Amino acid sequence: MALRQDDLIYALATGTGGAVAIIRLSGNLCWDVVLPLLRTKRNRSLRPTPRYLHYAGLYDDTRLLDDVCVVFFPLEKSYTGEEMAEIHCHGSKAIIQRISEILQAKGARPALPGEFTRRAFINGRMGLSQAEAVRELIESDTIEEASVAIRKLQGELKNRVEELRMDLIDCAASLEATLDYPEEDIEHMDQGLLTQRIDSLRSKVQDMRNTYDRYKLSRDGIAVAILGKPNAGKSSLLNSLLKEERAIVTDIAGTTRDHIEESFQYKGIKFRLIDTAGIRESQDRVEKLGIERSLRFETEADLILYLYDGLEAVELRNNNPQAFHLLNKADLGLHQDNQPLLQQKRVFQISAMRHLGLEDLLNALQDFAKHLISQPDSEVPVITSARHAHCLDSAYQCLTHFKESLSRGIPMDIALVELYEARDYLGQITGMVATSDIIDRIFEKFCIGK
Ligand SMILES: Nc1nc2c(ncn2[C@@H]2O[C@H](COP(=O)(O)OP(=O)(O)OP(=O)(O)O)[C@@H](O)[C@H]2O)c(=O)[nH]1
Numbered sequence: 392m393a394l395r396q397d398d399l400i401y402a403l404a405t406g407t408g409g410a411v412a413i414i415r416l417s418g419n420l421c422w423d424v425v426l427p428l429l430r431t432k433r434n435r436s437l438r439p440t441p442r443y444l445h446y447a448g449l450y451d452d453t454r455l456l457d458d459v460c461v462v463f464f465p466l467e468k469s470y471t472g473e474e475m476a477e478i479h480c481h482g483s484k485a486i487i488q489r490i491s492e493i494l495q496a497k498g499a500r501p502a503l504p505g506e507f508t509r510r511a512f513i514n515g516r517m518g519l520s521q522a523e524a525v526r527e528l529i530e531s532d533t534i535e536e537a538s539v540a541i542r543k544l545q546g547e548l549k550n551r552v553e554e555l556r557m558d559l560i561d562c563a564a565s566l567e568a569t570l571d572y573p574e575e576d577i578e579h580m581d582q583g584l585l586t587q588r589i590d591s592l593r594s595k596v597q598d599m600r601n602t603y604d605r606y607k608l609s610r611d612g613i614a615v616a617i618l619g620k621p622n623a624g625k626s627s628l629l630n631s632l633l634k635e636e637r638a639i640v641t642d643i644a645g646t647t648r649d650h651i652e653e654s655f656q657y658k659g660i661k662f663r664l665i666d667t668a669g670i671r672e673s674q675d676r677v678e679k680l681g682i683e684r685s686l687r688f689e690t691e692a693d694l695i696l697y698l699y700d701g702l703e704a705v706e707l708r709n710n711n712p713q714a715f716h717l718l719n720k721a722d723l724g725l726h727q728d729n730q731p732l733l734q735q736k737r738v739f740q741i742s743a744m745r746h747l748g749l750e751d752l753l754n755a756l757q758d759f760a761k762h763l764i765s766q767p768d769s770e771v772p773v774i775t776s777a778r779h780a781h782c783l784d785s786a787y788q789c790l791t792h793f794k795e796s797l798s799r800g801i802p803m804d805i806a807l808v809e810l811y812e813a814r815d816y817l818g819q820i821t822g823m824v825a826t827s828d829i830i831d832r833i834f835e836k837f838c839i840g841k
């Protein structure tokens with residue numbers, strides 16, 4: 392970024408339309424620019440106490456523009472690590488506009504998206520993962536997402552990744568020592584111990600990486616595909632679970648052709664429910680395409696609900712542990728040959744149309760989902776960004792290659808390159824190692840004023 396790092400920037404930190412608006416400023420001469428605009432109620436210059444809320448009049452030259460509250464932050468105690476101020480004015484668009492003009496006339500410029508946080512990062516007030524957590528916190532939709540973000544903002548991820556990175560550096564340093572002074576009596580790390588340390592690092596990297604898949608599932612919803620023969624009642628089940636007439640239901644076999652996907656929540660867990668075309672031999676071109684999709688969902692969904700017409704003798708399609716089998720149309724009865732099936736785990740009798748047995752099914756869905764998304768170790772920080780997951784994947788691969796190199800007897804100075812790469816991938820998470828394009832990409836996603 393060609394812009395100066397410490398020039399004075401300002402931005403509206405609140406949304407418009409509220410009773411109060413907050414304009415933030417950060418950078419060189421911040422206090423010198425803001426203070427002359429203010430007069431106390433006794434018409435004196437304001438002598439600010441750092442980090443105190445002051446009540447004052449804000450003047451446009453000699454004309455009183457607004458009653459405001461102002462806070463001044465010294466650089467050692469500010470968000471950005473620079474001199475900062477906040478002006479809390481009334482939420483009028485005209486007032487905000489005029490204050491902006493006055494600030495610009497005095498040399499401040501509008502901040503770029505995320506520029507305050509970018510400065511906080513550059514001035515060492517926070518690591519890169521913490522800066523990203525700021526955005527996640529602002530954008531969080533649920534309390535769970537917010538609580539993961541706040542833990543990250545507190546530095547939990549940064550500290551854990553730094554621990555791993557330091558451990559790696561320590562391993563590498565011991566190995567470097569054996570290269571530099573092979574003849575001297577330095578405590579050489581024996582091969583077994585080294586492999587053990589690398590293995591332990593690898594598994595810690597992997598544990599952290601695995602949290603991402605679970606997090607993503609809980610954020611985006613668990614994909615539950617409803618599959619079965621035509622007329623089994625799949626669309627009826629979709630409608631029942633959504634509590635709305637979303638899909639067309641008829642007694643004509645082959646009603647649903649294209650799949651239908653809708654989200655719903657049950658006891659705080661998000662599901663993506665997918666109604667599919669009934670599976671059968673078909674000559675119809677459109678129906679055949681639909682059935683191909685159904686079969687694709689059979690392999691790609693997180694959970695499958697196989698639906699059967701319980702009035703016919705049923706053969707369960709498979710014993711996939713990620714599938715539930717539902718014998719539908721319980722209101723009309725059950726074929727006697729199906730009775731023993733009900734003894735099996737993951738087999739339910741329901742009526743999609745009459746809403747029978749759905750509570751048990753939903754509870755089973757919830758149990759299954761919890762198992763998929765709950766993090767096994769609450770001590771491991773949860774990865775919530777694709778960028779971090781990618782860095783961990785790469786670090787893991789480097790460690791694996793390093794181990795392989797060792798076992799293949801590749802010279803240590805060459806093998807060590809992998810170790811250093813792993814170190815740098817971890818450093819990219821916290822920002823210890825970060826190129827300007829990584830930084831640009833992260834901050835451009837921010838909102839203005841943060
Ligand atoms: N009695 C009874 N009829 C049901 C039940 N569930 C579905 N049906 C009926 O079965 C017929 C087919 O229902 P759909 O929900 O369209 O079945 P589908 O599996 O989506 O069928 P395709 O889209 O053709 O694959 C309709 O006439 C429904 O009213 C049920 O629980 N009890």
Ligand SMILES: [Mg+2]
Pocket residue numbers: 625626627638639640646647666667669
């Ligand atoms: Mg249907």
